[in-house]
Amino acid sequence: MSRESTTQQRQIWLIFFFLGIIMLNFPFMQIFNRPETIFCLPLMVLYLLVGWPLSIVVIYIFSRSLESNDDDEAVEPPEQEDN
Amino acid sequence: MSLQLLSGISLCYFLLLFAVAFYADRRRRQGKSIVTNASIYSLSLAVYCTSWTYYGSVGRAATSGLDFLTIYLGPTLICFSWWYLLRKIILISKEHNIVSIADFISSRYGKSTYLGIIVTVFAVLGIVPYIALQLKAIAYTFNMLCGPDHNLTTSFQLQFPNLPMVIDTAFVVAIFLSLFCILFGAMRLDSTERHEGLMAAVALESVIKLFAFIAVGLFVTYGLFDGFTDLFSRFSNEYPEKTQLWIISSANNSSGRWFSMTFMSMMAIMFLPRQFHAMVIENSDHNHIRKAMWAFPAYLFLINLFVIPIAIAGVLIYRGDTSLADYYVLCLPLLAHQKGLAILVFIGGFSAAAGMVMLESVASATMILNNLIMPIILRCNLKMTDISGLLLTIKRFAIVSVIFLGYFYYRMLGESQALVNIGLISFMAATQFAPALLGGLYWERATHHGAATGLLSGFVLWFYTLLIPTFVDAGWLADTLLTQGPFGIEFLRPTALFYLNNLDIWSHSLFWTLFFNIGCFLTISILSTPSSDEAAQAMRFVRVSTWQDESQKLKRISKAPTVMEFVDLMTKFIGEKQANTAISSYLGEREIDEKGSLSEYEIPNLKRFTERTLAGSVGGAAARIIIENYLSARGSKMEDIFNIFGTVSLSRDASREQLSVLYEAANMIASGADLDTIYDNILDLLYHQFRFDLCAIRMYDEDSNLLKVRNFRGIDTEFLSHADRKLDENTCIGTAYVTNKVTLANDSDCVDNPISMEIIHREGIKSFAHAPITIEGQPIGVLSSYSRYAKGIYTEEFIELYKNLAYHIGIAWRNSQQTGQLIAASEREKELKIAESIQLGLLPDTMPSLEHTDIAGICVPAKQVGGDYFDFIYQDNELDIIIADVSGHNIGAALLMAEARTFIQSQAHQLATAPAVLNALNRFMHNDLSKAELFITMFYLQYNPQQQRISYANAGHNHPILLRHDSMEFEELDAEGLILGINLEVDFEERQTTFNAGDMLVLYTDGIIEAENNRQEMYGFDRLKSVILDNRQLGAQEIIDNTMEQARIFQGLRHFNDDVTMIIVKI
Known part of the structure; x- marks a missing residue:
């Protein structure tokens, strides 16, 4: 895998990582922190029941994109030091 | 349910685990492992779900709402990072044969012993209560299934009243677990040989606990109730006030707590000793991470899917009573008389607890053995030849100790509140490892002082802000400690440290522990300097893939x-x-x-x-x-x-340094300085750049047949810097010369040559090397270097450089030799020039002016000096014409010619006839000519203008020719006479002939007739005669010039290879 795509992968990973942390924490979750229910299910429970598997799906897709990446350099790509 | 049945089922389950573990171990030995795949790896990570989560999640959901989910959301989030973070940790661990988290941290910080001790002590402290919690869960649920009433009377005591109090369900479980761990966790000592049997059992347990939990979830949700919506709608109808559980209240810093718990669980999944063990130590291929990073969160999601429904069902069925909420999972099937399901749930819970206890105890035992016991054993310095058996026993003992420490903790504090939050307290303890471990992974500057102070302060704060309040809750410490602070110091209240009282207990503790932990870690790391070992280790960790x-x-x-x-x-x-x-x-x-x-x-x-x-x-x-x-x-x-190149200031890169040193050496050679200066400079370069104590150049001296010291730099001792060496293999220098190979000793103790050994030891040399100095492969000398301070400096790279330097010295020597030759040649040239001008001065510079006589002469030496000679002596109205050729045309010939001239000039006046002159000359020169092995041919002619006669004598010279005007024919002038210098006594004949007006006399040496062209043809007598004949009308000088020109044309590109002399006399 080229160095560029490895870097891009890391950046995508970072974005999703922080997005995950933001979306599964306050104040973002405050959006769903309400007494309303949908199909009798509380909004927050529903959000977590959907949001959580969704994040797993994202990881799954991400891990699939790693399929071709079998070189150890991805651990510490040299461009990290260069920048 | 009878004790026997349940015990039997439990035992069967235990046997199943044994069988699976045994099978996995056997397969591994056959090389057909069933464990080394991504699925089993992912399942083994699910050891994260202990009985605390298995039973406790429902309890937490029923009592405090959604925040139990943070324990699983955190790991899901951190899974994003696994491909980078976890893979890096795994790669490093494989590289360094790391066996536990304590080992990892201690290895990163220069294999620091005390850092290992700190981590081990705190890890074990954090774990023992957690193990107690698991034992409690197993014992409690076991008793719950057996006992008619759901209290904690131990079934074993009921059945066997004679048993001592200490032997209860938990005790029996502990024994079985210890046995299992010893069998599959401490069979051998080599911990890096992964415990495949153990991991197979853990993976199986993960499957069973998931299966059991989903089974009970489905039964409760769809068996007892009518699905999710039914549960939620009933719940909100019957307990509208409890719907607040599904909302995270803004009061009491709930959002902060949510974040803190998510963060703690993120750290816990990475750094709890058992998780570290399962994820890192037991990992067989880092590519398994790719699957685990989604499969493990998916597992967590599935196992939590029915937590809320079960909690709601429990609340509904128990009519709002949540005192048994922690065991709803088991109680609900029991209430519904689903014994089979209840047993399955019990087995699931047992799996959750047993898996945790097994891995945790093995991981802890490894840490205890390696980080606590080993330093002591090493200090004792046991003399046994094989202590591996002892170590194995200690490890087994450590496993049993950890499990039974947990058991005793449970016995002592089982009923107290001190166990309730122990899961999260353990998480917080694991979080304390994060700064040292993560910092160590990405920050080279992190030092073991920083890590140790960070860890210590983190754990002190952890103890103070979490454990003390727990002890207060349990009633062991006075409430006033929390409300008024220790000794009434209010700002030291454990739950409101420094007046930070608006945070929940987790956020408060997380903030203060990490504040001090990270603060100390960073500050002390920056202030302290790592040792070279530690710095090297840091590089290996931080740059795991680029480190060479x-x-x-x-x-x-x-x-x-x-x-x-x-x-x-x-x-x-x-x-x-x-x-x-x-x-x-x-x-x-x-x-x-x-x-x-x-x-x-x-x-x-x-x-x-x-x-x-x-x-x-x-x-x-x-x-x-x-x-x-x-x-x-x-x-x-x-x-x-001893990075000898490290002493070179230019760069760290060896090849560049080699180049720079050679470049400097080449510059010195090219500088054009004299050889000694060049040699001194090269030795200086070696001496300074590589800190040798002595560098010397010995050159072979032909006269003495020795290798003589020519230059040296450094210590001045008789035996090293002055002594010459013979050309034999008795000394290392001699060997280097004779064999034409580098002779070196990186450790002078290993020299086996007695003479060398004596010298080296006398001079205190630790290592030395001799490289032959060669020209075109032939040795001409030896370059030596000696070090008194270091052994082992002669690496292969350095020897290459050293050989190159010796080669350069050879080049310098050859250059200087060639320069010397050039100078000598030019000196000779100069001398010859002088000789040439002197010799030319000896020839007559003007032609004698006689009336009606036209005389011209020329002498062209083939080289600078020659042996040809002509002269005129005018006396008593007679002109003596002499032409001579000394054999050879070198400086010796020129000298003899000069001698002959001097004699003739001085004696000719006294000697009347030509034979007399030749005779006297022969006698005079005979000795000198014989000694020089040379001879002279000479034609001596006396011309009397008045009488128009010539008389002449010949000493073996070419016959001059006389062109008669009247007949236009040539007449050769010949007279008997031997070459000068052969015999002492020679009779020279005198002949006479007329020399009339119009006649022309040509005297010459053989240079002109023997002039050769490219076809090896000679100019010859005939050509000479025809040229003279053709030009007879011209003046004498012109005839000579034309003759010379014709001869040169004949020769083409070639030069005269003999001196050419010619005299023409016309009257």
Whole structure:
């Protein structure tokens, strides 16, 4: 895998990582922190029941994109030091 | 349910686990592992879900709402990072044979022993209550299933009243678990040989607990109730006030707590000792992460899917009573008389607890053995040859101790509140490892002082802000400690430290522990300097993929142990069989030198291999101590870092340094300085750049047949810097010259040459090298260097450079030789020029002016000086014409010619006739000519203008020709006479002839007729005659010029190869 795509992968990973942390924490979750229910299910429970598997799906897709990446350099790509 | 039935089922389940573990172990031995795949790896990570989550999640959901989910959301989030973070940790661990989290941290910080101790102590402290919690869960649920009433009367005591109090359900479980762990966790000592049996059992347990939980979830949700919506709608109808559970209240810092718990669980999944063990140590292929990073969160999601429904069902069924909420999972099937399901749930819970206890105890035992016991054992310095058995026993004992510590903790505090939050308290303890571990992974500057202070302060704060309040809750400490602070110091209240009272207990603790932990870690790291070992280790961790072991090659061991000694050392700690296997796998990949042993530079690699192998059994820190003790005990040690190129100031890169040194040497040679200056400069370069004590150049001296010291730089001692060496193999220098190969000794103790040994020891030389100085492959001298301070400085790279320098010295020598020759040649040239001008001065500069006579003469030497000569002597109205040719045309001929001239000039006046002159000259010169082995041909002619007669004598010279005007014919002038210098007494005939007006006399030497062209044809007598005939009308000088021109044209590109002399007399 080229160095560029490895870097891009890391950046995508970072974005999703922080997005995950933001979306599964306050104040973002405050959006769903309400007494309303949908199909009798509380909004927050529903959000977590959907949001959580969704994040797993994202990881799954991400891990699939790693399929071709079998070189150890991805651990510490040299461009990290260069920048 | 009867005790016997449940015990039987439990026992069967135990046997199943044994069977699976045994099968996995056997398959591994056959090389067909069933465990080394991504699915089993992912399942084994699910050891994260302990009975605390298995039973406790429902309880937490029923009592405090959604925040139980943070324990699973955190790991889901951190899974994003696994491909980078976890893979890096795994790669490093494999590289360094790391066996536990304590080992990892201690290895990262220079294999620090006390850091290992700190981590181990705190890890075990954090774990023991957690194990107690698991034992409690098993015992409680076991009793719950057996006992008619759901209290904690132990079933075993009911059945066997005679048993001592201590033997209860938990005790029996603890015994079984210990047995299992010993069998599959401490079968052998080599911890890096992963515990596949154990992991297979853990993976099976993960499947069963998931299956059981989903089964009970489906039963409750769809069996007892009518699905999710039914549960939620009933719940909101019956307990509208409890719907607040599904909302995270803004009061009491709930959002902060949410974040803190998510963060803690993110750290816990990485750094809880059992998680670290399952994820890192038991990992067989880092590519398994790719699957685990989604499969593991998916597992967590599935196991939590029915937590809320079960909690709601419990609340509904128990009519709002949540006192048993922690055991709703088991109670609901029991209430519904689903015994089978209840047993399945019990087995699931048992699995959750047992898996955790097994892995945690094995991980802790490894840490205890390697980080606590090993340093003590090493200090005791046991003399046994094989202590591997002892170590194995200790490890087994450690496993049992950890489990039973948990058991006793449970016995003492089982009913108290101190166990309730122990899961999260453990999480917080694991979080304390994060700064040291993550910082160490990405920040090279992190030092072990920083890590140790960070960890210590983190744990002190952890104890103070979490454990103290728990103890207060349990009633062991006075409430006032929390409300008024210790000794009434309000700002030290454990839950409101420094007046920080608006946070929940987790956020408060997380903030303060990490504040001090990270603060100390960063500050002390920046303030302290790591040792070189630690810095190197830091580089290896931070740059795991880019780190090259280059500098390592430059190390050596003095008095290095042999391969067998290393094997013996390994045998002592890991047993003979394993040691032999390890060494044969190592040697299989290595080159072995001609003596059948490892080369000097391979020994340090073997040392590292031994250390790594030992690290696999006893941990990095202990392995380092073992190796160091061993080496120091036998008087050998790793020498200082002898990166000889490191002393070169220009760059760290060896090849660049080689180039720069050679460049400087080449510059010196090109400088055009004299040889001694060049040699001194090159020696200076060697001496300063590489800090030798002496550098010397010896050159072969033909006269004495010795290698004589020509230049040296450094210590001035008789035996090294002045003594010449013979050309034999008795000395190392002689050997280098004779064999034309580099002779070196990296350790002067190993020199076996008696003469050299004596000299070296007298002068205190530790290492030296001699390289032959060669020209076109032939030795002409030897370049030597000596070091008194260091052994092992002559690496292969350096020897290459050294040979090159010796070669440069050879070039300098040849250059200087060639320059000398050029100078000598030009000196000779100058002298010849002088001789030439002198000789030309000896020839007549003007032609004699006689009336009616036209005379011209020429002498062209073939080289600067020649042996031809002509002269005119005018006396008593007679003109003597002399033409002579001394054999050869070198400076000797020129000298003899000068001698002859001097004689003739001085004697001709006194001697009347030509034969008399020749005779006198012959006698005079005979001796000199004989000595010089030379001779002279000479034609002596006397011309009397008045009488128009010539008389002449010949000493073997070419016959002059006389062109008669009247007949136009040539007449050769010949007279008997031998060449001068052959005989002392010679009779020279005198002849006479007329020389009339119009006649022309031509005297010449053989240079003109023997002039050759490219076809090896000679100019010849005939051509000469025809030229003279053709030009007879011209003046004498013109005839000579034309003759010379014709001769030159004839020769073409060639030069006269003999002196050419010609005289023409016309009247």
